[in-house]
Amino acid sequence: MKLYRRICGYATSAVKQDVQYQIPIAVRSLKSNPIDHNQNDVSKFYTIEPKTVSKIFQSGGLPKPFVEQTQVFAETALMIRKPALEVINNLKIANYEKPAVRYLMYGKTGSGKSLSLAHILHYAHTAKFILFHIPYVPIWLKYDRKEVTWSSTKEGFADIPLVAAQWLKHFLHQNETILQELNLTTSKEYTWSIRETTPPGSTLKDLITHGINRAKYACDIMDILLNELKMHCTNNKCKMIVAIDGFNAFFNEKTDLKTEDRVKVKPQQITMVQTGLSAVKSDWNNGAIVMITSPRASLNTRRESHLPIYLIGREGFQLIDPFIPIMVPELDKIEFNNMLDYYEEKRWLQKPGGRQELEFLSSRLPAELMIRCAPL
Template sequence: MLAKQSLKLYRIPRMCAAFCTAPAEAPVESLYNRPKLVPTDYRTSEQSTDRHSSVHEAKFYTLPPEQKKQLFTGGGFPRQFEQQVKTFNEACLMVRPISLELLNYIRNTDFKRPVVRYVLYGENGTGKTLTMAHALHYGLQNNFLLVHVPWVPNWMKRPKETANATSPEGYIDLPFDAAAWLVHFKTQNAKLLTELDLKTSKDYVWSKREATPVGSTLLALVEHGIARIKFASETVAALLSEVKQHATDSKCKVMVAIDGFNAFYHPETRIFGDNKQRITPDMITLTQPFLDITKYDWTNGVCILSVDKIGMTEGYMESYMPRYLLGKEGFEHLDPFVPLHVRDYSEKEFASCIQYYLDRHWIQKTPEGFDEQLKYLSNKNPYTLMQLTRSL
């Protein structure tokens, strides 16, 4: 009989293939002969987004921890990127050409004219959400009142709780999601709202015993919606209506940023009505207020919206183009708008990202050619590159 040989299995790191395929004859010295990049090649110490220009292109800048906490505690970073931020103990964003283009448009906006809508579009994982994050940081540093929805499909696919709306009949409330958004709005804008001291323009009656009188601060309005979750969706509608009016009256500048905007125009959601049928997004009370604030019937503001294939509830999306994802109704709602195509990394951006990972000891220097293999495997797609180099 043949003796059975014991076999041992070892877990091979995901990047092993990329790191271990150099020719056997490659000289060991090649590890040390590669040109080294100094920190200024891929980092910049300029944290003021207002000063970002082509000089900083493809370089990483660091968000101050307190501003990162203020902006993104309630969401706004992709989940895996947020995990990477925690691992690296710093939040760094790359200054990309599309971000510079967007910021340049905003800097040169005539805010006396109707609000301009910018639509970020592109393939999955190209960086639409982080481009929006860069713009939000600009808005925070330049005293814009922020109206930010981190990811609309969360409301359409997996709401925390649903309830029948008191009016209109047959509509659905998302009370906990509405309250969570009000907390997010307060976190981002509490300091600015206190300085601006914006007041409500009319009485808001919630029940026979509860009302928010004319002349109340917007912070008081927000806090009421947080404390009385039952009325959170109605509070969101009242708040956005007041924000539009105050902006038009030149009392504040407003930046609207909505990620996954096309989910508002999907044929159906994963929420079931009383008839056991899936309802459409327009039957959710949170939908209309955010559609209203993305119209061009107000001034002193800017709207930054993204459309995304994975933002749709069901089915395979063949195209990432705005007309396809928004449908006829959604496209006509935003028309005219400025389209901004977010693309994969350029050669310079890819090299900068690899150098950043090396600096953070997230990947390890290996024989010549590993970065070319990463480039081949990821096709320079930012999300795919992050997936390939993630921890086991």
């Protein structure tokens, strides 16, 4: 009988302890529209609607581990952080009659640069900017059985036609609605073959669709599309944001790509890379350019420093100067604790306590913190 009472007593006390412990609720912003975000929302989470996530990020833009996490949590929640908010605030007050301003976001691997860019892209999409978005440059430069052919229009350069066609699909998916609203058209005739031409006054959607259906022309159409968009922006017909993740990969010494005749090509020999480098030139107005550098994007060399001078070198600096540098740091104390509260709320982190140990192990890097919390 005494043993029974002891067991029942232990069970009752365990239940009481479990009842006493309340799962933390992460601090969230009530503003789902990024246009409304301000300094009062820093370190808070906000949720992006599924249809918006599908519209902007269906073909890339969110890190794969984060996407897997959002599927488990059944929501896409981003933390509002100062670096993204700084760019967004600048976009709100910018003088778009002047040349496009360049922003370079940098920081340690896993500090949250890509998710900060995702926040900026969500703002730009909501504010009706055209998105010229390159989700991650190194994907272009890895072998992965890509078809590489010599360009028929640019001597000494190589095309990656299927990759360019895939990017055109990505661009059209992001911007189809606004392209229909603005009804932007081509400024001149483009001849592809004896029987194939794009007459002046054709919609940009028709131009893009031609590149998707005829992949051999996709690289040239990607370049033409950029030039047409720059012209329309300069003529005050639209606004555009150029967003490039893994920007420093443009300046790698080599790639994994080989042409059909087994010739290795350098990044600067690829027509899509030349288009990307042209996109960051500040020779147009009514827009902005946001670039991200990352040590992980340096494919062939070890980069021990995350500072841009080590990642893009003198050549890169000369290309994008002047620009506004924006560092994406590790989480501060408030952000760190709010992220752990979010994980506990979602039962991603099921064992309370140990926050100091997690802080030490993760160095308060959000990507590392997510990995460390997964098995707990």
